[in-house]
Amino acid sequence: MVTTLAHLAASASGLLFIAAALGKLDSWREWSQLTLELAGPSPLREVVRFMVPAIEAVVAILSFVWPPLGLAAAAAVLSVLAVGVRLVEPRLGGRECNCFGAIAPARISGRLVLRNAGLAAIAIAAFFAAWHADVRALSPLRVLATVLFGATGLMAVEYKRLRQSSRAARTN
Numbered sequence: 001m002v003t004t005l006a007h008l009a010a011s012a013s014g015l016l017f018i019a020a021a022l023g024k025l026d027s028w029r030e031w032s033q034l035t036l037e038l039a040g041p042s043p044l045r046e047v048v049r050f051m052v053p054a055i056e057a058v059v060a061i062l063s064f065v066w067p068p069l070g071l072a073a074a075a076a077v078l079s080v081l082a083v084g085v086r087l088v089e090p091r092l093g094g095r096e097c098n099c100f101g102a103i104a105p106a107r108i109s110g111r112l113v114l115r116n117a118g119l120a121a122i123a124i125a126a127f128f129a130a131w132h133a134d135v136r137a138l139s140p141l142r143v144l145a146t147v148l149f150g151a152t153g154l155m156a157v158e159y160k161r162l163r164q165s166s167r168a169a170r171t172n
Contacts, residue, residue, distance in 0.1 A: 002129050010138070
């Protein structure tokens with residue numbers, strides 16, 4: 001049971017970080033613009049622009065091939081992002097964060113800080129469960145099934161948003 005839950009958590013983490021990395025790539029112009037508005041020297045902003053999606057991609061891969069390490073990395077990244085959002089909130093609060101691009105719009109706010117902190121806490125708990133249960137990599141078939149499940153879920157969410165937009169357009 002613990003192994004199954006740890007695999008489920010690692011799979012969810014993998015999907016989350018795939019969506020985050022791909023969302024930034026899909027909305028690269030907006031993501032880049034946001035990173036240019038961060039405080040600090042220009043080289044640091046450039047590092048943030050390129051390294052955040054790269055690190056998210058690495059965390060996604062680790063979540064599937066080495067679940068305990070992937071979950072530990074997810075907890076660390078989400079914790080850093082929660083702190084980072086908290087630090088930029090006074091200056092950039094209310095702005096679109098482009099965390100997931102157009103897939104799941106979110107604004108820089110205390111709510112985003114709490115979301116990231118909550119997900120970090122879940123990842124920490126899942127890490128300990130995966131570590132104690134000595135959870136191994138997901139089989140390629142399970143990874144494929146997880147990605148297909150995630151893509152299907154994403155299509156369902158996008159279809160729902162498209163229908164809502166269509167209804168709103170007709171009523172205006």
